[in-house]
Amino acid sequence: MNLTGSGSPLAQADRLRSPGLATGELGILRSTILPSFALHTTLDLAAWAASRATDKAELKDWNWPASQVINAWWSAVGHQVFYNNVAPQTAWRALSWTDKTLLSLVTAWGTRLFARIASRTLRRGADDARYVQLKKQNPVGFWKEMLWKQYLPEAAFLTLISLPFTLPFRLTSPSVALDADVQAALRAFGVGLFGAGFALEVLADSQMEAHRAERQDLCRSGVWSIVRHPKY
Template identity: 55%
Template sequence: MTTGEVGILKSTLLPSFGLYSGLSVAAYVAAERTDRVEIKDWLWPSGQVLNAWWTAIGRPMYETGTSFNDAWRGLTWTEKLLLGGVTVWGSRLFARIVSRSLARGRDDPRYDAQKNEKGFWKSAFFKVFLPEAGFLSIISLPVTVPFSMGDTTLSLSTNTLNTIRALGVGLFSSGFALEVMADTQLELHRKERDDLCRHGVWSLVRHPNYLGDTLVHLSFLLLNFTYSFHPVVFLGPLANYVFLRFVGGDMQTEASQEKRYQAENSPKYEQLQNWRGENNSFWPAWKDLTNPWAFAVAGCGFIGVVVEEVVRSNCTLR
């Protein structure tokens, strides 16, 4: 196994793209038959979890005939953190997307304009579903490369590695907590009121759920530094950021909101315009760092670091 581009392509990118493109075919068929583009969103978190588990556990079991327990015990602590992190994040997000989809009973309004385009479903697989499979293949690099590439380009002291691990765990805990709080607060708000949710973590930025997702994927990058690191993993959080900012995240969401609110809900449209002048879309402004909710998110990160340290110490003692 080489660590160059050819090695990465054969060991990680091509298998990942093969998995995601196959799942995308199934998602496309289901989406076309139900006229619901949002089914592709079900694949986004679940596909990453499946890919990580296949690369870390499934492939060794298939290729060497080892048992599940032996494959799990063969993972380092950092690899278990990576696998556990992507599993917790992806499983929660998948449950959130599916439950919201079933409760709504129709397609996500963000995709209505796309479906109105002539011949949309004839080209949707190549214009929408397959490109997302490509993005996923790159985004997944931090949770697949460590399980398929056995070497590292770094030589760091134990104290440095422990510090980086703590930063990664703290960043994951903060990002995950931010996503959970954003979704929970938005759900509660919608049950009580019909205006925009601008309180809680939504007072930090206009899209705290996307910010939380970005922090989670950055944490996977940091955890790579502590064991099996290859520079190609930098592409993972970068691709995730590009997608969330400019392809299928806050830009797409606000474009849909602006169009719908302007046509159907003038007060909400005016709220959106005012909100844009008060809060950033994705990254908090300096003034927002003193917001009590920013301290709450940071506190969750600190708790995550403490819990991980306690669990790791107990496992080491055993």
């Protein structure tokens, strides 16, 4: 079976990135920002409903890594499957090496962070102390306030910070032409940069967990003393 010819599934899928998308402001707005905002808003509303039903506002934190991974997969594979009737495996094979690497790294990051946050919630049983305090301050209007001040604004913030791993899947052509050697160097640099950041995040979280197992004051040693909020 010919997978590389002009009429092959791979060639067709490669042409199926939303047609006519350009790197201009209007093109990015229509192709990436608005769809991402709609997706994150939907997921945040679902998280808000689940949080309210279970009385656990910390479910919002579960949505932080999960929604970014979902958005990356939707941008890379899902929208082609849904809108263009392309088989998932065909859409995946049509991705470039760089696209597959980017998607895999984002998935690894989001899966680890989601597992860490979810396991922390399950071990604790009760809601996060931050949200417990907010509930005490506003027992009647807590959930309405959370919706407008945290859940929905977070959808806009997630739309912005997810652009580096959604925009590459939405544009039909690169804005800058680079030769093969430069592309290879940039790929290696990107993977190395991600690896370093990912390692720092894992190490900082591990040090913080070890610190909290011994005492509850602020951790002022190790990587955590420098990073403080590694997932950001």
